[in-house]
Amino acid sequence: MSEAQTPTLELTILMPCLNEAETLEVCIRKAMGFLERSGVSGEVLISDNGSSDGSQDIARRLGARVSDAPRRGYGAALLNGIENARGRFVIMGDADDSYDFENLEPFIAQLRGGADLVMGNRFRGGIAQGAMPPLHRYLGNPVLSGIGQLFFRPNIGDFHCGLRGFNVQRIRALALQTTGMEFASEMVVKASLARYRIEEVPTTLKKDGRSRPPHLRSWHDGWRHLRFLLLFAPRWLFVYPGLLAFALGAIAVGVLSFGGVRIGEVGFDVTTMVYASALCVVGYQALMFFWLTKLFATQEGFLPASARYRSIVAKWSAERGLILGLVLFLLGIAAGIIQVVRWGSLDFGPQDAATVVRIAVPSALGIMLGFQTILMSFFSGVLTTPRRETPLSTVIEA
Template sequence: MAGAADTRAGEDALELTILMPCLNEALTLPVCIAKARAFLASAGVRGEVLIADNGSSDGSQQIARDCGARVVDVPRRGYGAALIAGIDAARGRYVVMGDSDDSYDFTALGPFLRELRQGAQLVMGNRFAGGIQPGAMPPLHRYLGNPVLSFIGRLFFRTPIRDFHCGLRAFDRDSMRALSLRCEGMEFASEMVVKASLNGLRIVEVPTTLSPDGRDRPPHLRSWRDGWRHLRFLLLFSPRWLFLYPGVALLLLGLLGQALLLPGPLSVGAVQFDVHTMLYAAAATIVGLQVAMFAVFAKVYAVEHGILPSSRMVENVRRWFPIEIGLVVGLGFIAAGIGLSLYSVAAWEGASFGHLDPSRVMRIVIPSMTVTTIGVQLAFAAMFLGVLGLKVHARR
């Protein structure tokens, strides 16, 4: 990486690289390159057109060179792999990336460059604001896939972007490289926006148009497969929504159920809830706590390995939940659970170890089991967090 930076510094500085990933785009590549070069010339921008070829077998590489573009060969397959290599090889301060299928207009990059010059670090195109020509986007993508995934992205990561998956976008090259983008597939598009949002980059959105692509073959995108990969990425990058909120909801529901049933059976109309329901509420409490702890584990792990930036939650866990406190709290819960168990044994002894009313005794046994299990979870969670923190202590 340092070598690439040195090479770039030694060349005449370019302001803009127009980057296109390519896999067998011989039919549309010439017109895309011509439009990109026309923009550079008309706007008076010192720049280049760079093709990140992902192993084309139709002669796209030579076509690109003949049309005046520079080509970087990327043997590792994948949309993200091609773009990551292209960003590393780019010589411009700014990079505009767009598909090489002639669906985006490379002569209309003025708004993107203007926002970059005014300090934006990521400029996203918005096809819904700029216009989608008939036949340019399948109805499944236009009315379900893109709106749903974009809404989830805005909700999870508090970003204003309304078109999460627009393929035409521009960015400050150094700012983007600092994010250490890693996804090699189609989910790269989501990773760029998510990491830019989490790291506080200045992101703006400009209208852009989408035209039907000029290919004579089906697109590389697979709707359900790639849609799931985007959704999976959004979930995995948000432990709060994947683990914390569902876990806390389940935990509170379980605690509420046990509290309502602790005094005795509860009737709602003709339906009566008793210890059987209380047992399920106890299970919800235990599972909810475990899922919520997964949120802490995932967040701490992601921060320690540089996947996600640090947050207040991680800092609070480090400060207020060291191994010793976790063990003390966990052992306290275990002791309370054992105490309740002994109380139930004493009640059994009072009946000469004979028959007991299950409805009464289980109201002691179930909470004792719940409290004991919570204690064990907390104690081992503290130990596991200590293991996750070993890397930090070793680095220090």
């Protein structure tokens, strides 16, 4: 760790900045006022994302430190600031004068008490009229926060609050990756997966002081956050739907292979069997995508690799997958050969359509699942090939 990264102060108040000349001065003055009033040894750090409106000069004139972020993006600016922070703790917030930099005592108290991440809750602290669009306040934030709580259990009510504090060494250990708006979600998700202590304190939100529109794009950025949450929760995206589809499809195919079934006035026969086999294939594909996604995400540092997961990967090999796939494939071929032999016994004449389908569907299902398993095994072998560099995700235990 370089000297600039070594904590020499208690607190760094970090603000990402991209052309915030209208509001940057008032934010810095509020942050400086808090440091002076509270007696906390700290600094105000502006991580500039390439401003062209003189924001850097404003910050330096007011005594703030400026660090130029080499890459564009909200996450890139914050990653740069976290890397260059001199404080043991960091409290980050946007430089648009919407967050309350004058009342950071609750964050400091929780951080001093041992919290790794302290989230602000705008819904508990108060949202001024016009500060948050109704779409965000009543739909976007509650829905995304609810999904985040369901998937990762961070026990917070405002998943996307931009005013948050953290122990800088602990957050650096997470090896955060994303450079865009997903960064805010990644921090909470990885902290939850790493079993960090996460606390929440009330904070206020007021209408920002800029005359231009915010950088945030409601539907676009909302979808990016949702997609990110789903990718970090592959069980919810792949495993649970996949298991349900595969089980229902396989059971239906197995039962209908012995004959039609009636439930009340409704009959289920070979037509249902065909659709059930498709459901089975879809479910199986979802499960394979889970496995491949998990392999790739852990290799690239997006998901943590727990001891249990590494044990499973160590026991599994591409060769075992190939054997399983080959067995399924050959069973499907064998069922098809049996059907052809039976047809030959009829001198290749007309057959009962329902009887043919009852054999053809399991045969085709075995061939498809076997072939997919073989391909998945080859690809997983590529992903698990030993490489020179060890992914940073291995330092995190889920």
